Amino acid sequence: MDPRRTARTVSDPKVRQVGFFTPPPDHAISDPPRHHDPIQSPSQSSPPVNDRSPSDSSLSPVMIPPPRHHSDALLRTALQATSPTKPFSPSTRTVMIPPENKDLRSPGRKVVYGKSPSSFSGVKASSVPASELTTVSVVNLALGISGKILTAEEAGGASVEVQNDRRASSKPLKEKTSKAERRALQEAQRAAKAAAKAEGSKASSSASKVVTSENTKPIKATKPSSQKNDGSQVAASDKKGGDRAPEKDRKKDAPHPRMQYDDTSRVEKAKKRAVVKQTEARNRVELFRHLPQYEHGTQLPDLETKFFELDPMHPALYKVGLQYLSGDIYGGNARCIAMLQAFKEAIKDYSTPPEKTLIRDLTARISSYVSFLIECRPLSISMGNAIKFLKSRIAKLPLALSESEAKTTLMLDIDRFINEKIILADKVIVEHAVTKISDGDVLLTYGASSAVEMILLHAHELGKEFRVVVVDSHPKLEGQLLLRRLVRKGLSCTYTHVNAVSYIMHEVTRVFLGASSVLSNGTVYSRVGTACVAMVAHAFRVPVLVCCEAYKFHERVQLDSICSNELGNPDAISKVHGREEINYLDGLVNCENLQLLNLIYDATPSDYVSMVITDYGMVPPTSVPVIVREYRREHLWS
Amino acid sequence: MDAMAEFVVGNIVRRVLYIIREEDLSLTTAAMVGLNLSAVSDDEDDADRDDQPVLSATAIATASRNALHPPSLQTLLEDVPDSAAVQHTSSSGRDSEGKSKSADKSSRNRKLKHDVVEAMNELIQDVSTCHEPIVVRVEHIHQKYLFLEVILTFGSSRTVLQFLCVAKERKRSFLVLVAEGAPRYQGHLLAKELVTRGLQTTLITGSAVFAMISRVNMVIVGAYAVLANGGVIAPVGLNMVALAAQKYVVPFVVLAGSHKLCPLYPHNPEVLLNELRCPSELLDFGEFSDCLDFGSGIGASLLNVVNPTFDYVPPKLVSLFITDILWSISALLIQCGDAMHSPVSAITVSH
16 A cells, blocks of 8 residues: 555556647546446546547547557446456556555556556465456457457466466476477467357366377477467466466567577477478577577578478478578568468368367467478568467367368458558558658668668659668678669669768768567667668768568567577678679688678667657657557457 | 878878978088088189179078078979079079089088988888887787677778787787678678688678677777878778767777878868779679660669768777877877978878
8 A cells, every 4th residue: 555656647548648648637537338347346446537538639649549449449448347457458457456456556557567566466466266257258258359368357366476486486397398289288278268268168278288188299489479488388287277378378478588599409309390401500600609500502402302292381381481591582571471372372272180170280280381481591570470460360260160161261361461461551651651751852771671662662653852872781782672673763863882871871861761670679670781870870860760560560679689680691791792803701611710690680779760650650669569569469469 | 001092192292291301401400500611612613603702691591591491392392403404493593592502502412312211211111110019009908808809890901900910919819800891892801811810700791780889899990091180081881880889888999000190180071081982893884774774864863873982980989099109099199190290381182
């Protein structure tokens, strides 16, 4: 009971105000007509609730308007009674806290991010009986909302710290369980939970245990964004009852710790399951031992010969994998679309084996495809998010659907994803961005970003007069392809290399950059060299605008470019394409003193970025975690 | 190092002029003492002179004037012992003077030439061995820092190469990250040299500098020229490295021989003190001929390829200069540079 904290007013959380706003006049605590709710807290001592509807006109342009999803509105109104907080904020887990602690909850809500404010009453909260969880699920059923999202609410009892302790303690016991089994367990649990919601029973634990024994297909776990937290499964499998499911879902918010390649035991295990035989590169750079460094160019002929032999692998997937390996397809959007199209093909040709359910088997099949793709080339963040989406769609398939209906549904879902998240998103980004280009501008861009290219071409079509500076870098020389396309359309361009960016920057008025992803601390994860360009632009006081579709945002955080990156072919550095006279390093590649480092990505700190242009609008880099939090769950995975 | 461009050449020319003036000055002061005697002897030698006593006075006056004011190159060149040339000059007073003094002038000029050549030999010696005093400093740096260091360098510099080799000899343990300097890829050369001398080297692309700078302990680079305000003219790309080093507070050390100090102040240095190289290093000739219509007249102006050679690094980004004269920071360096060059010079090197 902290008397200082009760004095703060809290505005309506369904309008998440991210910009500058004036505190509203104190609305009386008036309950809008709500659905009759079994969980009517006796002392509705909720803090002053703003009755602002989502369509409040007083929203300033800086604010991100709340999602207008119909079902969300219903959901919100229902949960309004149960908890004063927005459904998807972490603090909604307070729903389960015994009423007398409610006043503590509200003031703390704004202060604590990512943790349940019930940390004030953490110990007490963990003893929430399971009966309360059932009632919430009933409420949710009434609204027809998928149970998965709201299981986050069920977890209201336990604070995150308590979770961590439990997880940590149980982890050493469970190391023996292989990743494959744990993932299968988790997916089965998810599927089973969907089933459990339909039936309203809590027998999921038994069902999931059955599934574990069935599904033993080995799966390599390396993707950062598409996999669920293994630790959560570990803890989950220990616990009994409903606690397991809610903890796991909350831990899904925390990104999965990636496989570190300097852990030899895991690397060995992974190698055994691998489809593509990789030989480790010589002269591995010590600093990057935690990333896979393989010989390039050796797998391609090997895989090509195996094209017709690999039964478990669908040929479309195989083709895409080979295209990644050879570098024919590159760029976040292109790779993602190619992968999804290949998945569509695979789903179309898929037929459920006897005695298996479609959901679980298809999920396992997709996971194996994904691990093959990883071996060809590590996943980009956009691909990881797309895979997450696909798996969640599969898991949410109603069991009543026939196989063909399920398949068509999935294929339609994939189409919708590509259309909405990539193609339409790009259109919206272009619309926003061309407003930032005026006549007489000199725009600088780095590398070849599909979004930036579209912006420049569209602005040129609109008749704006501007010049483009294309900055390129060795060894990829992607800028030349962009340059070619721009010059063909008649834009006047200047071409230079990244070392000369300080020379050219004093003429530049704006910098447009593309991104592979924007992380939760505002860091832009993009092609190597982007950070240099952004830094020099910042030094010359030139605004930097990053164009990135919202589906590429990720909740993980990265401080520098070393903890997570991709390493390319080291031989590409020693040879210069098109200039054979640069052959100083011939014959030296086998020397153990020489290492060649070919980074693919780097992380640009958020202070160099002025604005991020997404399909949700033009936002500062600090708004990215807000978009991830507010929009990701319902738009991406519902 | 090729393509050191005008800066160092200009510096060396200035120093040579300075040497000539200095030698001449020292000779003239010596000659003033014995001038009276020589004037008298001149009178005796040249019997056809009517105004010998006057000449001797003017001779002394001229000599003293020469001694007091720094002579312009004009006078020096005119005093070159060539009797034929002397006859053709227009200035009468000087002419007759020159003729009268030609005898001792020729001996004096011979001595001047000899001294100048000697001094120039010393200068050559200095320049070619400028590395030695610089590389000696390596122990001072390494003693202060951690055991395993990561050093970033850029492009190729002989001074840096020798510096690192000496450091290795002194048993310092470090790892060198070499950024290849596109488009000349000098970094490849440096990496090869280092590897053959047994140093742990990692070659990275220029674009990866920002990504790696957080793990670097020190940046050591060479310079093409050091300007009078402490700014550095360096291979293109070093401004980017310097900015990154400033952000991560990594010491940025510049190694430069004293012959690279210029008495120039940079005004718009990126443009005025720069040189654009051939664009074919970036884009091959004819590579874009399929999408550019050069015949129409507008096609060629659509695409512009920029390939600068140099970059200007402002003095506030440089932590330390190491030269062969002083181990000093920028401010001292400026004074040192000023002292070396004569403030008046009739010849300016054009850029």
